[in-house]
Amino acid sequence: MINPPALTLRRRSEELFNSAERERPHKEDSAALLLFYAVECGLKSIYMLRNNLRSTDDERANAQSARSFSHNIVNLMIALNISRVSIRPAPPIVIARSGLSGHPLVLHEAWRYGEKVKDANTIYDWLASLIDWCRKNR
Template identity: 35%
Template sequence: MAIDVGRNQLRARSAAHLAASDSLEEEPSAALLLFYGAECGLKAEIIHQRGLRTTADLPDYLRKHDLQRLARELNLPPQLCAQMRPCATRRREAQVSFSELHEAWRYGRPLDEKHEIQAVVVLRALLDWCG
């Protein structure tokens, strides 16, 4: 069952996730909060632009954790969208798609340090765009 919220709730959680992330030292947990903050911010903007009331009014394909899809839906700059790349795992045996990063951070999948740093930079850029 999905929990539906409105634009103001999403904006408040986006700001709260960003603030909480900034207070953490552990990189994966901080990155996880940035991911969820960006997701909240992007969904809030879609709800606003479309004149919707809550996330219940979003089509199914926008109710997921796919930040790339949300960014494309909002027509974010192509150079920003292009930076949402998969991250290699630490041993480079696999890649984690940008939309699945929240799972890697939540469950403790070690990622390549450089790729992970770049993903965090992109998440912060998304949050700045949501402003």
């Protein structure tokens, strides 16, 4: 299993962010998926550094492994104590075709499988604010 260190995740977060920015004018949903993964990598990197974890599988007495969060960026935000005033408010997540409302956890799955998400620009901006938070808190 791939088990990267924190600095590799930090680098990959920046690469994915740059790819998302290049893709955004062409395919909003593809850009948002890339940005979601950039956020996941960035948050996991900071979590690992704060908890002195060497790789994504590493864990300590008071810190679960970064891998255990899977794609749950909300739980990572909670674990990192990200204050709501330091990022944009999380927008409602609504799948366009079905009208299903969901948790940010469904975003990567919806975009990965080609589902449209309502108000993707607002969601993109929220995810970008998480990247900004990551950059300020390295």
